[in-house]
Amino acid sequence: MLPTESQRIWMYRNMLISRYMEERIETIYMEGKKPVFNMANGPIPGEMHLSNGQEPCAVGVCAHLEAEDIVTATHRPHHIAVAKGVNLKKMMAEIFGKKTGLSGGRGGHMHLFDSTVNFACSGIIAQGMGPAVGAALSRKLQNKSGVAVAYIGEGAANQGAFHETLNLASVWNLPVIFVIEDNNWGISVSKSASTAVAKNSVRAASYNMPGIHIEDNCPDVIFSETKKAIERARNGGGPSLIEIKTSRLAGHFMGDAEGYRPKGEKEQLIKEDPLPIYRQKLIDANIITIDNDSALVEETQKLVEQAITFARESEYAKPEEAMLHVFA
Amino acid sequence: MSATKKLTIARAMAESLAQEMRADPKVFVMGEDIAQLGGVFGNTRGLFDEFGGERVRDTPISETAFIGAGVGAAMDGMRPVVELMFVDFFGVCFDAIYNMMAKNIYFSGGNSHVPMVIMASTGAGYSDGGQHSQCLYGTFAHLPGMKVVAPSNAYDAKGLMTAAIRDNSPVIYLFHKGLQGMGWLGNEPAAINQVPEENYVLEIGKAKTAVEGADISIISIGIGVHHALKAALELEKKNISVEVIDLRSLVPLDREHIIASVKKTGRLLVVDEDYHSFGVSGEIIASVTEHDHKILKTPPCRITFPDIPIPFTRPMEQWALPSTEKIINVCVTMMENK
Numbered sequence: 001m002l003p004t005e006s007q008r009i010w011m012y013r014n015m016l017i018s019r020y021m022e023e024r025i026e027t028i029y030m031e032g033k034k035p036v037f038n039m040a041n042g043p044i045p046g047e048m049h050l051s052n053g054q055e056p057c058a059v060g061v062c063a064h065l066e067a068e069d070i071v072t073a074t075h076r077p078h079h080i081a082v083a084k085g086v087n088l089k090k091m092m093a094e095i096f097g098k099k100t101g102l103s104g105g106r107g108g109h110m111h112l113f114d115s116t117v118n119f120a121c122s123g124i125i126a127q128g129m130g131p132a133v134g135a136a137l138s139r140k141l142q143n144k145s146g147v148a149v150a151y152i153g154e155g156a157a158n159q160g161a162f163h164e165t166l167n168l169a170s171v172w173n174l175p176v177i178f179v180i181e182d183n184n185w186g187i188s189v190s191k192s193a194s195t196a197v198a199k200n201s202v203r204a205a206s207y208n209m210p211g212i213h214i215e216d217n218c219p220d221v222i223f224s225e226t227k228k229a230i231e232r233a234r235n236g237g238g239p240s241l242i243e244i245k246t247s248r249l250a251g252h253f254m255g256d257a258e259g260y261r262p263k264g265e266k267e268q269l270i271k272e273d274p275l276p277i278y279r280q281k282l283i284d285a286n287i288i289t290i291d292n293d294s295a296l297v298e299e300t301q302k303l304v305e306q307a308i309t310f311a312r313e314s315e316y317a318k319p320e321e322a323m324l325h326v327f328a
Numbered sequence: 329m330s331a332t333k334k335l336t337i338a339r340a341m342a343e344s345l346a347q348e349m350r351a352d353p354k355v356f357v358m359g360e361d362i363a364q365l366g367g368v369f370g371n372t373r374g375l376f377d378e379f380g381g382e383r384v385r386d387t388p389i390s391e392t393a394f395i396g397a398g399v400g401a402a403m404d405g406m407r408p409v410v411e412l413m414f415v416d417f418f419g420v421c422f423d424a425i426y427n428m429m430a431k432n433i434y435f436s437g438g439n440s441h442v443p444m445v446i447m448a449s450t451g452a453g454y455s456d457g458g459q460h461s462q463c464l465y466g467t468f469a470h471l472p473g474m475k476v477v478a479p480s481n482a483y484d485a486k487g488l489m490t491a492a493i494r495d496n497s498p499v500i501y502l503f504h505k506g507l508q509g510m511g512w513l514g515n516e517p518a519a520i521n522q523v524p525e526e527n528y529v530l531e532i533g534k535a536k537t538a539v540e541g542a543d544i545s546i547i548s549i550g551i552g553v554h555h556a557l558k559a560a561l562e563l564e565k566k567n568i569s570v571e572v573i574d575l576r577s578l579v580p581l582d583r584e585h586i587i588a589s590v591k592k593t594g595r596l597l598v599v600d601e602d603y604h605s606f607g608v609s610g611e612i613i614a615s616v617t618e619h620d621h622k623i624l625k626t627p628p629c630r631i632t633f634p635d636i637p638i639p640f641t642r643p644m645e646q647w648a649l650p651s652t653e654k655i656i657n658v659c660v661t662m663m664e665n666k
Contacts, residue, residue: 037512038454045455045642097455097641108457108640123459124417125389158388159420186389188365194388255512260364319647322639 003063003223005287009296011059011219012282016300017088018058018079019275022050022250024308025078025095029254037255043312044095046108051079053217053249056274057181058083060222060244061149064230070135070148072128073121074181075110076248080151081121086114092307098314105317106325118146126152126159129178133165136174136233147175147233154243155186157200166207166241175233177226178241183248188260204241214244217274220281247272330526336509338370340482340523341447344489345372345409347527349379352407355493358385358394359411359447368413369449369508391421395446399429402444407493415448415502416462429498430473441496445489450478451504451551451601453649454513458637461645465549465600466607468500469578475532476578478502480553481519482509484576487530495532504550504601516554533580537589541571544659545589545596547612549575552599552650559655568663578608583615587623590616594625595662599650604632626665629658 003011025044032042039046051058054076062083065071073080081091087102094101095109102114110123118135122128132150139146156162157180169176180200184191197203204211210232214225222244229240247269251258258266282288288296335343349355357372363386366373376384387394391412398408412418418425425446432442452461469476475497479485485503492499507519538553539560546556553574560570571589575582590596596616598609609630616628631650639645 038514039456039512040454040514040642046640047456047460097643101641105641105644106458106637106639108455110457110459111640123457124420127420155389158390158393160390160392161420186360187368188361189386189388193386316641316643319643322636322644322648323634326636 001224001227003220007063007223008220008282008287011063011223012278012288013296013300014059014083015055015219015275015278016297017304018055018082019052020301021082021304021307022052022078024304026050026250026254028308039255048109048254049076049252050250050254051076053247053269053273054181054183055079056217056219056222056278057151057179057244057246060219061177061179061226063223064227065149067117068146070118070132070146071151072132072148073119073151074128074153074156075121075123076153077110077112077121081112081114081119084119085117086112086119087116088303088307089310090114092311093314096311096314097316098311099317100310100314104321106322126156126161128152129161129165132176133169133174136169136176137172140174145234147177147230149177149179151179151181153186154180154182154184154191154200155189155194156180157203158194166204166209166239169239170207170209173236173238175236176239177229177233178239179226180241180243182243182245185248185252187252199243201241201243209238210240212240212242214242217244217246217272219274219278249273330524332522332524334520335482335486335523336520337479337482337485337503338373338508338510340486341371341489341503342373342375343523344486344493344527345375346378348490348493349375349383354405355407355409356383356385357409357411358387358398360387360389360413362386362411367411369503369505370510371447371503371508372411391417392424395421396424396428398444398446399424399432399442402442402498403432403440407443409445409447409493412446412448414460415450415464416459418448418464425474426471430471433497434473442498443496444498445492445501446498447501447503449505450502451506452638452645453506455640455642455645457640461638463502463602465502465578465602466611469608469611473498474579475499476502477532477576478504478550478578479576480507480550480574481521482523483521484530486523487528488532488576490527491529491532494529499532502550506551507554516551518554518557530576533577533582535576535582535585536574538572538574539570541569541593543569543593543595544662545571545573545586545593546599546655547573547575547586547596548599549578549608550601552601555650555652555655556599558652559659562652562656563659566660568659570659581611581615583619586612587616587619591623594623596624596628597655597658597662598628598630599655600630600632601650602633604630604635607632626662629662631655631658
């Protein structure tokens with residue numbers, strides 16, 4: 001089933017927010033890191049994994065979710081956090097390591113936690129899957145509504161946790177959806193070099209659940225294809241495994257020279273950038289006009305800029321506050 | 329003595345690997361992004377070009393599988409060197425490490441060997457957050473059956489790597505990201521030093537006196553040694569003479585060397601980037617006091633990472649990490665404490 005007009009605008013709008021946020025982070029991240037690139041420097045230090053190109057996976061799935069639904073994301077979490085409704089200002093402040101951030105700066109960009117919208121992420125491949133299964137179990141045991149969605153990359157499908165959690169979710173018939181964002185690269189290692197099957201969705205058969213493969217990095221297609229899986233989970237039908245072919249327009253992390261990519265790949269991916277394609281699609285369908293697109297772009301950029309200003313102007317916590325929150 | 333050249337720890341590790349691979353066809357390397365990419369931290373650079381994909385193997389992100397496979401290959405006569413990209417990732421594969429790699433020699437009554445090396449990056453200081461910044465020295469050193477080394481400079485890095493590869497027991501080789509000489513993770517110029525071109529072995533389990541002194545013994549490993557050496561220079565200006573011991577190995581721990589130094593100075597300070605409690609620093613202090621607590625003129629001190637997950641944000645992380653400044657302050661206090 002196709003998304004409604006308002007759902008399509010919602011998806012587009014969140015893609016705009018996520019993309020602009022990533023572009024701004026990309027620039028800000030380099031502050032203080034020129035001419036010598038040292039990860040420790042600048043207003044945003046540490047590793048930075050951008051999600052440009054993967055936004056459709058976030059919006060196409062999260063369009064079906066409410067705040068009560070649980071999402072666990074990966075080391076590349078920004079687009080999913082945006083689509084799940086994580087507070088932009090607090091998220092940006094966390095990325096900057098400020099006191100006003102989601103965790104006061106303790107987590108950083110790989111460890112964004114927003115309990116108000118049931119969002120969490122982990123920097124270790126596939127390890128968000130167990131907690132997603134556990135959250136689904138919790139809802140089932142408490143007879144509460146809500147489904148859990150565990151996002152992983154295609155590289156994570158070769159982790160033990162992937163296979164163990166799929167089996168467990170199936171045996172216990174839990175309301176959980178596993179979403180693989182297949183961007184074809186686990187840092188420098190391609191999917192074909194690391195994975196015994198061309199499509200991870202076929203692995204669902206081993207765990208007696210539906211396996212859905214989505215070829216098109218398009219929000220509408222992802223929305224339509226995932227709808228059934230999420231409804232199935234909501235109605236007690238159990239888990240599903242979904243793999244989406246998507247694209248990582250940036251490197252694994254900032255500073256990655258991307259020498260492993262075949263010649264011309266990057267150019268091709270940029271040509272297939274899902275954001276301008278979706279924009280055109282909405283214009284062609286008369287859902288947006290060039291005029292109100294400009295307004296939308298302006299409005300979303302303003303939101304991001306406000307979040308950045310908030311983050312920049314916020315203070316750091318006192319260093320010794322590092323000792324707080326080890327225990328509840 | 330053969331010719332030498334100045335190398336980073338990353339290059340020194342790669343050089344030892346290359347030389348051992350040339351000399352012994354049983355040596356091979358596997359891990360994530362270690363082939364064409366040359367390792368995220370540069371320590372396998374050039375190996376793929378020279379030895380090809382059979383002996384320099386990129387793995388899927390499947391640590392349980394490839395570290396377990398390392399154990400099996402080692403027991404069958406190969407000498408695998410396996411990279412665990414960040415030591416923090418041990419969480420997904422620890423059974424293969426501590427229940428098999430570390431115990432199979434013992435379980436076989438010494439009839440089997442496990443000539444395997446796990447090399448893993450350690451260390452904080454560049455805001456990589458709590459899952460990519462740990463040292464975990466104590467975790468590995470606590471569990472019997474694994475030798476544990478951690479070089480502070482390129483010369484030691486090469487000799488320890490060669491020793492680790494040739495050892496018939498499993499060796500955990502922990503290299504600190506801040507010392508790799510990668511630039512993008514900062515640089516410690518003193519970690520880049522002259523390295524003989526010919527291969528050589530540095531005996532595992534032998535500490536080194538990095539600088540001699542009379543008043544305080546600072547015992548450290550890896551990056552802490554550099555903090556201590558810098559502090560020693562500053563403390564000299566305050567007429568405090570510091571002796572710095574670079575442990576180089578945690579297992580076996582060179583207790584004799586530590587005790588001999590403390591006997592001389594009468595004061596003990598341990599600098600360890602790993603967590604404070606139940607770890608390396610406590611073990612060293614216990615080793616000295618149970619030998620003879622009367623050799624201590626003042627209570628022993630330690631500068632460690634507090635018992636908290638490593639925070640992302642720079643002010644908190646830098647506050648929590650050991651530093652040259654902290655060492656200077658503690659040493660001054662120790663000398664005032666008569």
